Amino acid sequence: MLTVKNLTVSIEAKPVLQGLDLEVMAGEVHAIMGPNGSGKSSFAHVLAGRGGYEVTGGEVLFEGEDLLTLDVEERARRGLFLALQYPVELPGVSNLVFLRESLNAIRAARGEPILDAVQFMKLARDKATLMQLNPELLKRSVNAGFSGGEKKRNEILQMALLEPKLAILDETDSGLDIDAIRIVADGVNTLRSPQRAIILITHYQRLLDYIEPGRVHVLSGGRIVRSGDKALAVELERKGYGWIAEEVAA
Amino acid sequence: MSALQEPLERYRMLLDAAAPNLPGREIAWLATQRAAATQQLLQSGFPTRKTEAWRYTSLDRVLEPAWEVPRQYGAALDIGEYTLSDDAAARLVFVNGHWVAELSSTHALPEGVYMGSLRxxxxxxxxxxxxxxxxxxxxxxxxxxxxxxxxxDDGVWLHISAGTKLTTPIELLHVCIAQDATPTAQLRNVIVLDDGAEAMLLEQYTGIGEAPSFTNSLTEIRLGRHARLEHARLQDEGPSARHLSYVCLHQQAHSRYRGLSMSLGGLWSRSEYHNRMCEQHTQFELDGLYIAGGHQLSDVHLAITHAVPHCTSRERFKGIVLGQGRAVFDGRIRVEQDAQKSAAELHNANLLLSRTAEIDTKPQLEIYADDVKCSHGTSIGQLEPAQLFYLRSRGIGLDAARRLLCQGFVMEILEGWHIPALHTRVAQRLDRLLAETPQADSDPH
Known part of the structure; x- marks a missing residue:
């Protein structure tokens, strides 16, 4: 589904990714871990198409198509979804309007009929219930005045509505207490399917107790320096990231 | 010959031509007042850019055309599309400055409300x-x-007697038809709420036709003790219209005015609000919204004075300027020495969406009393790249993303006014102007 080959990326001439390789197949869940500044979030943003990153080499194929030449919205319409570490507040933009415009843009791209207001409302309420999100938050401005947990649940609600092929969750666990992590993880787990791939970007192992990945990668210095199964995450939790950096240096 | 003499001469001819058809020529005080006004105009002439209040706004577009006061006004007009409220208690309709009885309806008004034309x-x-x-x-x-x-000549005449409380709004509709002629409508509106009266007015200026027109309206509002008026004004005139409006308030103790000033249409428009609060415990609140694209100019001018203690004033304006549009916000709140315990707030926020658009904003708070609570703030910004990215990352195209963010920006003003038709009109105007504005010109990201 996703093939990343020797990807190098800079921000203002400063390299942030230096030869990243990754292969993700449908149905798989990958975790990308790494210390602060290792390039995890940059990688997520480059995939989603955020401005400010300069791709200096390598390629990214999404279902065989060159992802990097597509506009941000085109990537989303083809089935890529990024849950942000810091969901953006949109004062004055109703969450319902936002979710409906988004879903209908993506449905139109998939050749599916547009949902009318009534159909959409029912769907949104069902998904909100699933995410244990107060339906009142649907009527409020997007993320404005939401608690940290509500913002993250609102991200997963979007994911549940949009049903992407590839979901990238950037530090979705950061700032959440254990109960909130469990709710978010339950939501993500209900979306696991043989057709869908998930990339979890996280600093800590604890999210992986709830969403179990098939593969774990360690990102350091802008490259994946080690890959393994879930045991690697447990080892990282125990020993920290230092030993990997030392091993790579050696 | 100085530059001003020529337009002044044209206006003198306009006065002469209109004089025989003006109403109340036999009323002595009115004749005296008209003569004094004529003399004032001809002696002092029009302001120039050197006049502080007109520093940012050129009068060329108002002074150059030769205007005429139209005598005939048609009654065959479908006003359905301009309706702002489905449950209006009454509607007064003016076409090119003249009341049109056939289009108006006042029969459902309760006792104690006198409404009709000034004429x-x-x-x-x-x-x-x-x-x-x-x-x-x-x-x-x-x-x-x-x-x-x-x-x-003519205008709204509305008098609500003491204690009369209207539960549904009154609509005032001014239509300017400018198809081939260049009409001017000089409207004089008189709105009086006696002690304890309450009402909501939805006032709208709109236009048909693309020829230049000039609306010059002067509205005097008098609020008795404990009277409350909600007053939404929508300027949505035609593409070549010039619109100038003065709203002058006279508030008695404990009265409350809550207004909305929306400027969407016209080529050149300016709204002024004047209020000298001379009685205690009066409240003045004004929300505003202006959108200027194409070659539009939109100007807001506020002159609010706290002359006595315990009054509050709050003004909150938002504007979106794009294309080669220009906006001017000149808000002045003056808190005089005796006006202790005043509360005053003045805020102006703008979105500047193209490199060729311009905003001049000048919020001024002059405080001469020492025991007051006052604040002011102003901002000029662009659409946030992070917000645009967020919307686009959810499959929403760039055009739709910009539209959503602009609508979100104005929502803070509109949400306090539960008039769905106004929301629709703003959305339509935004859509049109955003569609006209090339993205390359507007978005650095």
Whole structure:
């Protein structure tokens, strides 16, 4: 589904990714871990198409198509979804309007009929219930005045509505207490399917107790320096990231 | 010959041509007032950019055309599309400055509300009109209020007697038809709420046709003790319209005015609000919204004075300027030495969406009292790249993302006014202007 080959990326001439390789197949869940500044979030943003990153080499194929030449919205319409570490507040933009415009843009791209207001409302309420999100938050401005947990649940609600092929969750666990992590993880787990791939970007192992990945990668210095199964995450939790950096240096 | 003489001469001809058809020519005080106003105008002339209040706004577009006061006005007009409220208690319709009885409806008004045209009021109750107009100082505000007084002709006449509380809004609709001629409508609106009266007014200026037109309206509002008025004004005139409006308030103790000033249409428009609060515990609140694209100019001018203690004023304006549009916000709140315990807030936020658009904003808070609570703030910004990215990352195209963010920006103003038709009109205007504005010109990201 996703093939990343020797990807190098800079921000203002400063390299942030230096030869990243990754292969993700449908149905798989990958975790990308790494210390602060290792390039995890940059990688997520480059995939989603955020401005400010300069791709200096390598390629990214999404279902065989060159992802990097597509506009941000085109990537989303083809089935890529990024849950942000810091969901953006949109004062004055109703969450319902936002979710409906988004879903209908993506449905139109998939050749599916547009949902009318009534159909959409029912769907949104069902998904909100699933995410244990107060339906009142649907009527409020997007993320404005939401608690940290509500913002993250609102991200997963979007994911549940949009049903992407590839979901990238950037530090979705950061700032959440254990109960909130469990709710978010339950939501993500209900979306696991043989057709869908998930990339979890996280600093800590604890999210992986709830969403179990098939593969774990360690990102350091802008490259994946080690890959393994879930045991690697447990080892990282125990020993920290230092030993990997030392091993790579050696 | 100086630059001003030529337009002034044209306006003198306009006055001469209109004079024989003006109402109430036999009323002595009115004749005196018109003569004084004419003299004031011809002696002082029009302001120039050197006049502080007109520093950012050129008058060329108003002074150059040769305007005419139209005598005929048609009644065959479908006003359905302009309706702002489905449950209006009454509707007064003016076409090119003249009341059109056939389009108006006032029969459902409760007792205690007198509503009609100023022209009729001058005929049937000149003494009552004199009570409020004879000593009005409003004509001295500017050359244009003098012009308005010299041409005093027609407008809204609304008097709500003590204690009468209207539960549904009153609609005031001014339509300017400018198809081939270049009409000017000089409207004089008189709105009086006696002690304890309550009402909501939805006032709208709109236009048909693409020829230049000039609306010059002067509205005097008098609120008795404990009276409450909600007053939404929508300027949505035609693409070549010039629109100038003065709203002058006279508030008695404990009265409350809550207004909304929306400027969407016209080529050149300016709204002024003047309020000198001379009685204690009066409240003045004004929300505003202006959108200027294409070659539009939109100007807001506020002159609010706290002259006595315990009054509050709050003004909150938002604007979006794009294309080659220009906006001017000149808000001045003055808190005089005696006005202790005043509360005043003045805020102006703008979105500047293209490199060729311009905003001049000048919020001024002058405070001469020491025990007051005052704040002011102003901002000029662009659409946030992070917000645009967020919307686009959810599959929403760039055009739709910009539209959503602009609508979100104005929502803070609109959400306090539960008038769905106004929301729709703003959305339509935004869509049109955003579609006209090339993205390459507007978005650095």
């Amino acid at each position: 009729t009021a001058l005929e049937v109750m000149p003494d009552t009109v004199a009570t409020w107009l004879e000593n009005s100082a409003a004509m001295r505000l500017s050359a244009f209020t003098a012009l308005n007084t010299a041409l005093l």
